[in-house]
Each structure stands twice: as C-alpha cells, then as structure tokens.
Amino acid sequence: VNWIVGVRSCSTVAQQEVQNSGASHASSAAQAADSNKEEKEIVSYWGVPPVKVVNKDGTVWKWDCFRPWETYQADLSIDLKKHHVPLNLLDKLAYWMVKALRMPADLFFQRRYGCRAMMLETVAAVPGMVGGMLLHCKSLRRFEQSGGWIKALLEEAENERMHLMTFMEVTKPRWYDRALVISVQAVFFNAYFLGYMISPKFAHRVVGYLEEEAIHSYTEFLNELDKGNIKNMPAPAIAIDYWQLPPDATLRDVVMVVRADEAHHRDVNHFASDVHFHGRQLKDVSAPLGYH
Amino acid sequence: VNWIVGVRSCSTVAQQEVQNSGASHASSAAQAADSNKEEKEIVSYWGVPPVKVVNKDGTVWKWDCFRPWETYQADLSIDLKKHHVPLNLLDKLAYWMVKALRMPADLFFQRRYGCRAMMLETVAAVPGMVGGMLLHCKSLRRFEQSGGWIKALLEEAENERMHLMTFMEVTKPRWYDRALVISVQAVFFNAYFLGYMISPKFAHRVVGYLEEEAIHSYTEFLNELDKGNIKNMPAPAIAIDYWQLPPDATLRDVVMVVRADEAHHRDVNHFASDVHFHGRQLKDVSAPLGYH
Numbered sequence: 108v109n110w111i112v113g114v115r116s117c118s119t120v121a122q123q124e125v126q127n128s129g130a131s132h133a134s135s136a137a138q139a140a141d142s143n144k145e146e147k148e149i150v151s152y153w154g155v156p157p158v159k160v161v162n163k164d165g166t167v168w169k170w171d172c173f174r175p176w177e178t179y180q181a182d183l184s185i186d187l188k189k190h191h192v193p194l195n196l197l198d199k200l201a202y203w204m205v206k207a208l209r210m211p212a213d214l215f216f217q218r219r220y221g222c223r224a225m226m227l228e229t230v231a232a233v234p235g236m237v238g239g240m241l242l243h244c245k246s247l248r249r250f251e252q253s254g255g256w257i258k259a260l261l262e263e264a265e266n267e268r269m270h271l272m273t274f275m276e277v278t279k280p281r282w283y284d285r286a287l288v289i290s291v292q293a294v295f296f297n298a299y300f301l302g303y304m305i306s307p308k309f310a311h312r313v314v315g316y317l318e319e320e321a322i323h324s325y326t327e328f329l330n331e332l333d334k335g336n337i338k339n340m341p342a343p344a345i346a347i348d349y350w351q352l353p354p355d356a357t358l359r360d361v362v363m364v365v366r367a368d369e370a371h372h373r374d375v376n377h378f379a380s381d382v383h384f385h386g387r388q389l390k391d392v393s394a395p396l397g398y399h
Numbered sequence: 400v401n402w403i404v405g406v407r408s409c410s411t412v413a414q415q416e417v418q419n420s421g422a423s424h425a426s427s428a429a430q431a432a433d434s435n436k437e438e439k440e441i442v443s444y445w446g447v448p449p450v451k452v453v454n455k456d457g458t459v460w461k462w463d464c465f466r467p468w469e470t471y472q473a474d475l476s477i478d479l480k481k482h483h484v485p486l487n488l489l490d491k492l493a494y495w496m497v498k499a500l501r502m503p504a505d506l507f508f509q510r511r512y513g514c515r516a517m518m519l520e521t522v523a524a525v526p527g528m529v530g531g532m533l534l535h536c537k538s539l540r541r542f543e544q545s546g547g548w549i550k551a552l553l554e555e556a557e558n559e560r561m562h563l564m565t566f567m568e569v570t571k572p573r574w575y576d577r578a579l580v581i582s583v584q585a586v587f588f589n590a591y592f593l594g595y596m597i598s599p600k601f602a603h604r605v606v607g608y609l610e611e612e613a614i615h616s617y618t619e620f621l622n623e624l625d626k627g628n629i630k631n632m633p634a635p636a637i638a639i640d641y642w643q644l645p646p647d648a649t650l651r652d653v654v655m656v657v658r659a660d661e662a663h664h665r666d667v668n669h670f671a672s673d674v675h676f677h678g679r680q681l682k683d684v685s686a687p688l689g690y691h
C-alpha cells in the first residue's frame with residue numbers, strides 16, 4: 108500500500124519544488140536583469156517541471172493518471188443482489204430499455220468477457236461526467252450549492268475510466284473496437300445529455316439498472332475464470348496500485364473489486380433517482396460518501 | 400483547521416454506517432421474511448441516510464458542497480506578476496480577445512467589485528469543466544491515460560465554483576444578475592466547447608490571460624478595501640472552512656486567497672498551452688499538482 112502522509116501537505120511540498128525549480132529554469136536571468144519591472148514577463152511556462160510524487164518507501168510513484176491519495180480498498184462486503192423493483196411507468200421504461208440494450212451486447216460479445224468489460228467501461232464513464240457537468244452548470248446559473256453531488260458524479264466517471272485503463276491491460280483494443288467506441292460514444296453522450304436535461308430521475312434510474320447488468324456480467328466473468336475458460340493471469344500493475352491489492356493479486360481479484368465498484372454506482376444512481384421521485388432536488392440531499 | 404484523519408479511511412467508516420443503517424431502515428423486514436430469495440428487491444433507496452462527516456473536535460461538518468479533505472491553505476507566496484508575453488499570432492489573438500472582453504466588464508461593473516467577482520466566477524468555472532470533460536471523452540475514445548489533466552481541470556472548475564459560493568455570501572445576486580448569467584453561460588459554454596475542440600492550445604491561452612485579468616481585478620478589489628471604499632466585513636463561514644482561515648478572518652483575507660488561486664489557474668493554463676505549443680499532448684506531460 109503506497110501512501111503519502113496527508114493529501115494537501117504533500118501537494119504543498121511538491122508545489123514548492125515546482126516553483127523553486129521553475130524559477131531557476133525559466134526566469135532567473137530575467138529576474139536578475141530587471142528586478143524592478145512591474146510585470147515579470149514569462150516567455151514560456153515550459154520550464155515548470157512535472158512533480159515527482161514519492162511513495163512511502165521513497166520510490167517514485169509511477170502513474171500520472173491517478174495519484175496515491177486516489178487509491179482505495181473496495182468494499183467487497185457490499186450487497187451484490189440488491190435490485191430496485193420498477194414501480195412506476197418511468198422505472199419500467201428504464202428497466203426494459205436496459206434489458207433491450209443487453210441483447211445486442213450479448214450477441215456481439217458472447218463469451219469474450221474481457222473485451223466486453225473493456226468496451227462497456229468506455230460507455231459507463233459517460234453518465235457521471237455528463238451528470239456532473241450539468242449539475243455544475245446549474246449550480247453556477249442558480250447560485251446554488253451542490254450538496255456534494257457534482258463531486259460524487261465526477262468521481263464515478265473517474266472511477267469508470269480507471270476500470271477502462273485496467274481492462275485495456277487485459278484485452279488490447281483492435282481497430283474495429285476503436286471505431287465502435289467512437290460511434291457509440293457520439294450517440295450515447297448526446298442521448299444521455301438530452302435525457303439528463305429532460306429527466307434526471309429517468310437518467311439516474313437507467314444508470315442504476317445498467318449497473319445491475321454490469322454486476323451480472325462481472326459475475327459471469329468470474330464464473331468463466333473459475334471454470335478455467337478464461338486464464339486467471341496476474342493482475343495488471345495499474346490495478347494493484349489503484350485498488351491497493353497485494354502484489355500477487357490476479358485478474359479474479361480485479362474483477363471482484365470492479366464488481367464491488369459497480370454495486371456502489373448502482374446504489375448512488377438509484378438513490379439519486381429516488382431523491383427526484385420524492386420531489387426533492389439532489390442539492391438538498393447530501394450526496395453519499397465513500398462511493399466510487 | 401478541521402480535519403478527519405485519512406481520506407479513504409474516513410469514507411470507509413462512513414460508508415459502513417450508511418449501509419448498516421440503510422439496511423435497518425429499508426430492507427431488514429424483507430431480508431428476514433425471505434432470506435433465501437435470489438435477488439433482494441428494494442422498493443426504495445430512500446432509506447440510505449446522508450453521511451455525517453465529523454470534525455476532529457467531534458462537531459458535525461456543516462457543508463455538503465465540499466468536505467474537510469478538500470479544504471486547503473492557499474499559497475500566498477505565489478508570484479502574482481508573471482505574464483506570458485504573446486509570441487505568435489494565436490497568443491496575440493488570445494491576448495487581445497481577453498483585453499477586448501475586459502472593456503464591457505469594466506463599463507458594466509465599474510467599481511462594484513463584489514458583484515463583479517461573483518459574476519465573473521460563474522464564467523470562470525466553465526473552462527475547467529469543459530476541458531476536463533472533453534479530455535475525459537478523448538481518453539475513453541482513444542484508450543489513453545490522462546496524465547492527470549482531467550482531474551486537474553475538473554478541480555480547477557470545482558475551485559472556481561467555491562469562489563462563487565463564497566462571493567454569493569458577500570453580494571446577493573439580483574434577478575437581472577441571474578438573467579445575465581444564464582445568457583452569458585449559454586454563449587460562453589458553447590464557444591469554449593467549440594474552441595477547445597478546434598484548438599486546446601488557444602483555449603488554454605485564453606484562460607491564462609483571463610486569469611491574469613482576474614488577478615488584476617482582485618488587486619483593485621484589495622485597493623478599494625484598503626482605501627475603505629468597500630467595508631472589510633468578516634469573512635463568510637464557508638470561506639473560513641474552505642481555505643482553513645482563522646475564525647477572525649475578514650473579506651480582505653478571502654480576496655487574498657482567491658487571488659492566489661487565480662494565479663495558480665494562470666500557471667496551469669499557460670503551461671497547458673505551452674505543452675501544445677511544443678507539439679506535445681497533455682496526456683504525455685504530467686499535470687501540475689497542488690494547484691486549484
């Protein structure tokens with residue numbers, strides 16, 4: 108487990124380093140020559156060197172796309188079998204829409220669960236970003252606090268992107284995977300954007316059901332691993348660092364923690380939909396913490 | 400200074416609480432009645448209670464829109480006078496565009512610096528969100544890591560929104576302020592979205608220059624405070640908690656830390672533009688840390 112003591116204290120120290128070396132790189136000559144000048148003219152900020160984040164044991168942190176203080180241990184005790192019973196028409200519409208989307212996915216991917224996981228994560232990372240962005244803009248327009256929901260949804264999006272970064276190491280995308288992702292993203296981003304503007308209640312419910320299906324898919328993935336149909340290879344290094352897994356962790360461990368994450372997303376999104384169902388606004392209800 | 404020990408450890412504990420009480424609220428009856436059932440059917444997630452975040456001294460944290468681990472002390476030693484000299488045509492275009500935008504703002508707000516700050520923060524919170532979202536979608540489409548830039552830009556947006564939440568306490572928006580914000584956001588969001596898709600180099604440069612102007616405005620704000628033209632009232636409670644200010648902090652202290660934040664944004668955005676200028680991509684250069 109790699110940790111740096113304190114979040115802010117670390118970045119403050121790091122920042123000092125940046126500024127010191129940045130100054131010596133770029134502007135020390137100019138400073139010496141004309142220290143009375145009203146505005147220090149910087150020709151290029153290129154001299155700002157990247158910050159070296161250091162692990163507790165003194166080794167250099169090797170990832171830029173996430174930092175030690177964003178790593179965590181997944182809550183494997185989370186209830187995987189919770190299911191929101193569709194009550195009203197909107198719920199049923201969301202439920203059957205997701206069930207209908209499952210069919211082409213099943214046909215297309217069949218038993219290629221690694222590929223399936225990778226492709227579906229490119230879609231899963233969209234709703235959190237769109238929802239967070241729309242709530243952010245609304246908060247600015249209405250001069251209202253967020254209740255923590257903007258951050259919660261953005262963190263969901265970042266977590267889904269980390270799922271993708273992980274499965275990329277397991278299954279390499281091919282050119283037609285890339286082509287598929289581009290077209291699916293173009294459609295899904297706009298559809299979810301519109302959907303969230305029209306009815307956040309419906310949008311969050313759809314995501315809730317999508318996450319229920321994701322749990323199901325990852326459970327099948329685990330079954331295939333246990334049956335030996337998929338080789339249980341060592342976990343990718345990025346996954347070991349992100350979920351604080353032991354060095355000898357396997358793909359099976361990774362699928363376990365990813366599935367626990369999806370169960371968290373399911374709870375957050377069904378909860379958000381219920382908040383709207385009860386006629387309240389997200390900003391008035393504190394966002395759940397400790398979810399990803 | 401309010402702190403909870405450890406980021407993840409805190410939220411893990413909090414989460415356990417949620418789940419325990421959530422279960423007892425909503426589904427304990429169902430569980431007892433039919434514990435063998437394959438899928439636990441949840442009629443409503445409404446039973447998930449909000450998490451109580453506790454300060455070090457045992458008192459309850461009073462904000463939902465930010466949490467203790469997002470608070471920090473601003474770096475007041477940051478160089479306020481750095482200025483990126485426009486070198487090429489694109490730089491000059493960005494520079495003169497920002498200078499031109501300054502004129503109507505000066506005319507409209509004149510010496511109402513509190514109102515000006517509030518209104519400009521509603522605009523300032525847009526670029527980070529748009530840039531972060533576009534980089535996020537690009538990362539998904541191309542199966543590429545982010546270099547930490549998505550997080551850095553989203554955190555800039557969150558920080559700007561906290562500036563707005565602070566100045567809302569100082570100047571209450573009136574109905575025509577709200578109308579102005581809605582129309583300005585509609586135009587600026589789309590313009591920046593398009594601009595960032597066409598040239599992130601140009602977009603980041605514009606933000607860099609906007610931040611230089613913001614520093615200028617806040618310096619004038621401080622001058623008015625020092626001259627006594629604006630009353631130096633006690634700092635809003637939200638600002639004291641967010642920037643870890645002493646309990647007797649004043650509006651002047653708040654403007655000081657906000658100005659330091661703007662200087663950080665200036666450096667991040669000029670740096671991002673320079674990365675593009677040198678023909679490289681953001682993902683290949685580690686994002687600066689410790690900025691907000």
Ligand SMILES: [Fe+2]
Pocket residue numbers: 228231266267270365369
């Ligand atoms: Fe996922």
Ligand SMILES: [Fe+2]
Pocket residue numbers: 231267318321368369372373
């Ligand atoms: Fe998910």
Ligand SMILES: [Fe+2]
Pocket residue numbers: 520523558559562657661
């Ligand atoms: Fe700001």
Ligand SMILES: [Fe+2]
Pocket residue numbers: 523559610613660661664665
């Ligand atoms: Fe700023």
